[in-house]
Amino acid sequence: MPVPPLKIAVLHYQPDGEPVDPVVTQVAESLRQLGHEASLIAVSDGVSDILQSIARSKCDLVFNLCETFAEDYRMEVNVAALMEMARVKFTGSGTAGLLLAQDKILTKQLLEYHEIPTADFATFDGVTVETHGDLEFPLIVKPSRSDASIGIGKKSLVHNWEDLTRRVQEIRKELQDEALAEEFIEGREVYVGVIGPKEMPEILPIVELDFGNWDKNKPTISDREVKFGPETEGSPKLVIAQNISPELRQRVERAALLAYRGLKLQDYARIDLRISKEGDPYVLEVNPNPYLEDKSELAMGAREKGMSYLQLVGRILESAAKRYGMLSKPEKASASEKAAAAPKAEPSQKSEPTAAPPANATG
Template sequence: MGTLKVVVLYDRWEEPEDAAAASTDKAPLTRTLDKKEVEDEVAETLGKLGHDATLHVLDGSVKSLNAIAKTECDLFVNLVESFGGNDTADYCIAAYLELLNKRYTGSGSRGLLYCQDKAVAKKILEFHGIHTPVFASSYRGRLDFSHNLEFPVIVKPAREDGSIGIEFNAVVSSIRELMERIDWLHANFDSPVLIEEYVEGREMYVGVIGNENPEALPVIELDLSKLPEGTPRIAGAEVKWGKGTRAYRDTKSAVAEGLPDDVVATLQQTAVGVYQALELRDYGRIDMRLRPDGRVAVIEANPNPWLASKAEFAMAARKSGRNYTQLIEEIVDLALGRYA
């Protein structure tokens, strides 16, 4: 392929100072504070591939949106996860690119929308016979949907990611803790709340790449066994963002070891099934839990997962024999193939 003009699209948003000061909790309410510079890494790699790559930041301003409309390029690499601090806007950006007839990498607005709301995604998975923990969802005190639930449950915002709003006390075992947690979420997030069966088990991530014949990558495990005594084994905000804490330091992702072949096959088939059911494109990562009885429970699907070379997706790609440059090249080719 010849030289392409590629624009790497990413988002940055500084929380206004008064809002930051008003937040009393240590865990961030939006997750822009600590982002690694994945966009630089991707742009650099596109350069190595002989493309002409530039960066474009969406900073929450209309000006930054207008500039996209005026940009002529062969492809946007879409790394956008939010707009103006709004984590639910990812699908709007994709839809905007679609309206403008721009070519871009990753999932389309529909796939992003399905995964955006975990309750919606779980309902679709259930239709496809894919096992996901039973749940209830409630918005501002109104019950939207409910299975029969038993404690312990995990309480989380239905429309966030990066473990925003999921701290260790998200796992509750009593009515009182449950009510307190729902109250806290309603006070801090304008999002329905998901109350979900807490699934005991190993935490497994399976990357999927491709469109016609999506390929599941080797299984990655996040080892949560070394979390401090008394804390639930979850990849909460402390684990993902709590730099300097034990929870952060003692949890590491690595290629899963010692899994029987049939378990690997189940995890991989489940991941591909989820990827297709939720209309993911080009690349995605499915988060699952492996129950002690061997059953696989799907926790969530991540379209356009974090593409840093040190992140789980690239780690799995490497294990499958793709170095980082090859991975980026493949994603570009998959996207362009759609518009051929």
């Protein structure tokens, strides 16, 4: 069922003095091409401004691109909670999904509970240490609630308990956060896009981070330099994953689907995995409402499946519209229209009567 023409407000974070992120204009223009009336709502640090601006826009739906609030990426979930309290309809995951996926410790615990393959890990909350599995060094240490690889770098990979303790203390001091340590999986890093309602989501083709001319003596860690540094010849870059057997592809897609459902995500997400040298996939992170720019992992996977960026935005919108009961119902054809559309009968010919099937025959 199609999405009827709607008034849609694109909600995004806009720090003072900075240019608008390209994804904002890309999504807004796509919505207009799809036949909707799109407006922009920029937010910074005013809580009341969010709902007031939404009310002034008189929109039917908010396309939520707000990943930060008041310079704090951890406030993304609060923006969604505010809209839920005000009964605002919006795209993407709600409070539950954002909260569960934002906390890497909660994510790991839920993955383990749902028997989704993930590396053995330990958690550090400043008081207690809790281990899950028989940990073996090297370990990679992350802040529990970081985003965009914040807190991940050269010091993140540790090879002994002394380095582990030091890194956990640094995370608590510098980022005021709990720490997660998990076994470092040396191997291929891949990303799987998932779009649509959690009941029947669609899995996009696998995208891989090709590390290019990486120093063989350095561990392949996707830190901020890798993700946001300038792309040069031989530097890490995103490619469509090749040489993945049907059996491995099935295991990767199953893990992504289970993670999407297990963490209560909706409309769209990106699941990050590592494929070990032994050929086993492990879920690293689950990203609700991932970056939707037209060169992102999600858009790359969609294009590989024959879906344009415009269609990708449309699928996300359709998923949200379906959740809120906003899809158009197909009009019932009148009797005259049905008659006109019906195939004309061929002139009858005499033939032998067809024997009736036996009484115990199955169709």
